[in-house]
Amino acid sequence: MVTKLYIDADACPVTREALAAARVQGVPCIIAGNSTQNLERYIHASDPREPQDPSRPDRGFWVDTIQVGVGADSADFAIASAVTPADVVVTQDIGLADIVLGRGARAIGVRGHVYNPLTIDSMMFIRHEEKKVRRAGGRTKGPAAFTDEDRERFSHNLARLLREAHQAG
Known part of the structure; x- marks a missing residue:
């Protein structure tokens, strides 16, 4: 399975750092955000926008965007519906992190906190x-x-x- 990096770009202060990590490690990246944001500003002109070899999408970095409506949690729903167990998601939303972990993928917060399946329930309780x-x-x-x-x-x-994630895949 191909590892992809999903970025929940709504109010994300580390989008540039996440893209830089994806470039270095050759991991495809999808930036999701609402339609009021200019998601393209994070993408270098030289960044490929699709797999260079469509028969081998696991071969290297490329980046795409998912523009969603302005509604609450639209980007979260787009990411949740696309994520696979091989993927990593950047989000500050504990609810999305919970869904991502439930699907067997990995999630990290913008401050570097790696969400853990063993502690996500207590985090959700505190949020509630x-x-x-x-x-x-x-x-x-x-x-x-x-x-x-x-x-x-x-x-x-x-x-x-x-x-x-890459080693596990």
Whole structure:
């Protein structure tokens, strides 16, 4: 099975780093985002837009985009319907990470946190409880500012995940 990298580009601060990792490791990449975004801005003019050898789509890097409607979670649904167990998904959405893990694929957050099937249920529970607090008018703590260390951790862990996925496939 061909390993592909899917990027949930809605509010993703590491799209460039994810594409760079895919280029280095020769992994096809699909960027999904809503139609209000210019997803093409991340793609180099020299990047192939489809497999160079259609009979062997596992041979090297290429990049494509999936533009979805503006509706909530549209990019998530597009990724969830396409992902296979060989794939890696970049997302900050815990719900999408849960679906991806359930399909046997790998998921990583934008700060470099590798989502784990053993802990995703507790993360989903915390998300649910925090959402209940906010709906009742309460406040919950937001995320810390995104740092250079987050970006480095992401790049390092994504490179490892892509190697592992490729070796497993």
